[in-house]
Amino acid sequence: MFESLSEKLSGILDKLTGRGALSEEDVxxxxxxxxxxxxxxxxxxxxxxxxxxxxxxxxxxxxxxKSVKPxxxxxxxxxxxxxxxxxxxxxxxxxxxxxxxxxxLVGLQGAGKTTTAAKIAxxxxxxxxxxxxxxxxxxxxxxxxxxxxxxxxxxxVDTLPIIPGQDPVEIARRAEAAARLQGYDVVLLDTAGRxxxxxxxxxxxxxxxxxxxPHEVLLVADALTGQDAVNLAKSFNERVGLTGIVLxxxxxxxxGGAALSMRAVTGKPxxxxxxxxKMDAVEDFHPSRLxxxxxxxxxxxxxxxxxxxxxxxxxxxxxxxxMRKGVFDLNDLxxxxxxxxxxxxxxxxxxMLPGVAKxxxxxASANLDDKVIxxxxxxxxxxxxxxxxxxxILKASRKKRxxxxxxxxxxxVNRLLKQHRQMADxxxxxxxxxxxxxxxxxxx
Ligand code: GDP
Numbered sequence: 001m002f003e004s005l006s007e008k009l010s011g012i013l014d015k016l017t018g019r020g021a022l023s024e025e026d027v028x029x030x031x032x033x034x035x036x037x038x039x040x041x042x043x044x045x046x047x048x049x050x051x052x053x054x055x056x057x058x059x060x061x062x063x064x065x066k067s068v069k070p071x072x073x074x075x076x077x078x079x080x081x082x083x084x085x086x087x088x089x090x091x092x093x094x095x096x097x098x099x100x101x102x103x104x105l106v107g108l109q110g111a112g113k114t115t116t117a118a119k120i121a122x123x124x125x126x127x128x129x130x131x132x133x134x135x136x137x138x139x140x141x142x143x144x145x146x147x148x149x150x151x152x153x154x155x156x157v158d159t160l161p162i163i164p165g166q167d168p169v170e171i172a173r174r175a176e177a178a179a180r181l182q183g184y185d186v187v188l189l190d191t192a193g194r195x196x197x198x199x200x201x202x203x204x205x206x207x208x209x210x211x212x213x214p215h216e217v218l219l220v221a222d223a224l225t226g227q228d229a230v231n232l233a234k235s236f237n238e239r240v241g242l243t244g245i246v247l248x249x250x251x252x253x254x255x256g257g258a259a260l261s262m263r264a265v266t267g268k269p270x271x272x273x274x275x276x277x278k279m280d281a282v283e284d285f286h287p288s289r290l291x292x293x294x295x296x297x298x299x300x301x302x303x304x305x306x307x308x309x310x311x312x313x314x315x316x317x318x319x320x321x322x323m324r325k326g327v328f329d330l331n332d333l334x335x336x337x338x339x340x341x342x343x344x345x346x347x348x349x350x351x352m353l354p355g356v357a358k359x360x361x362x363x364a365s366a367n368l369d370d371k372v373i374x375x376x377x378x379x380x381x382x383x384x385x386x387x388x389x390x391x392x393i394l395k396a397s398r399k400k401r402x403x404x405x406x407x408x409x410x411x412x413v414n415r416l417l418k419q420h421r422q423m424a425d426x427x428x429x430x431x432x433x434x435x436x437x438x439x440x441x442x443x444x
Contacts, residue, residue, distance in 0.1 A: 027059045030074045042226035042257035047264040055081040079291050086287035091269040097215040100179035102187045107220035109193035112248035116220050117190040118151035119282040130185040135160035135175035137168035138192035155279050172212040202239040216243045223247045225258040233262040248274030326428040330388040334380040378406040379416050
């Protein structure tokens with residue numbers, strides 16, 4: 001999902017030139033793209049404006065961490081700003097009130113209210129061990145109450161018996177009374193929707209709210225909602241008073257604009273995501289995860305974070321110098337393997353690179369896993385300094401000793417030596433004419 005937004009943002013990266021600190025010019029160029037991308041992703045104009053302003057201020061003059069490209073740095077800053085707008089913490093449904101706790105679901109027709117009611121009920125019953133009663137207050141749509149009853153049976157949650165002819169407020173009162181009498185912990189109220197926001201709908205919702213005193217009022221909205229998201233969220237928030245938002249159809253190819261707009265405009269947390277039609281297709285909302293998905297840059301953000309923590313600039317410079325000279329001994333290989341481990345192993349590094357996720361299985365079968373890295377480091381650890389600097393002296397007896405020391409077979413030692421040889425050859429090639437001098441000096 002959010003393909004378009006992520007594509008736009010990734011397009012910015014190639015254009016940045018700044019080094020050291022982000023220049024105003026670079027940031028402005030990037031922010032023009034961010035702005036356009038957000039608008040194309042249907043984020044409301046007012047939200048885009050304040051988001052871009054805030055992010056621009058933060059980005060100008062920001063230091064670029066060594067070993068990270070300026071473009072990657074901007075992505076990190078945009079990401080952090082997105083997380084902030086989306087709300088830092090994931091927030092669960094709040095049941096902290098005297099039982100029965102009423103939860104009211106509001107939203108437009110077809111947004112997924114009834115489905116979401118059943119999903120939430122199932123979750124509260126199974127995971128949180130609550131006794132849940134559901135009631136449909138939708139008397140407009142024929143069979144709406146019956147639909148909820150069917151879903152209730154499906155997920156093993158009770159629904160309020162249907163009494164034809166009652167109005168929504170009467171049903172809400174009856175649900176509350178039944179819950180109180182029969183010892184339910186939670187009452188889930190599914191309400192009627194309309195095709196668009198209108199006064200009669202708002203009036204009905206306000207009446208239900210006054211009768212039911214819900215502890216949570218959740219707006220259920222389709223993630224595909226475009227510019228309407230602001231009006232929708234604003235109206236419900238002002239007239240009914242929201243405590244949170246549930247975004248449905250996050251399994252579709254919505255672009256995330258709705259999440260950003262509704263959160264920014266109401267200040268109310270997005271609490272849950274609907275990710276499919278099945279009854280367990282519901283997830284907690286994690287702002288940072290959504291920001292990652294909006295950016296869609298593999299996980300450049302954590303790459304930057306990890307690089308900032310672990311990469312030692314001096315060491316990187318030393319390695320670059322060696323590469324320039326075309327010298328690469330087993331100590332260097334050891335250092336590189338250690339660096340890989342520090343950054344979360346091959347899986348960690350590869351997972352952070354865009355487009356690699358799909359290749360993971362292939363990579364695993366190519367033996368690039370972390371156990372191999374540990375074993376390789378153990379092999380090098382069992383060598384003397386002299387052996388590490390000049391692997392050519394490694395003959396059968398030394399190899400046997402090393403293998404025993406590392407707890408591996410002699411073949412494993414040979415494999416490592418072969419791999420090192422290939423890498424050293426590559427370094428020599430990259431090092432150009434300097435490489436020969438370096439190697440000669442060493443041999444002589
Ligand atoms: P309501 O009118 O707001 O009560 O909407 P419904 O709960 O009846 O849902 C309308 C349609 O959307 C149904 O076909 C649901 O199966 C579907 N639906 C609801 N939530 C999701 C979701 O998270 N993902 C997908 N793909 N479909 C959903």
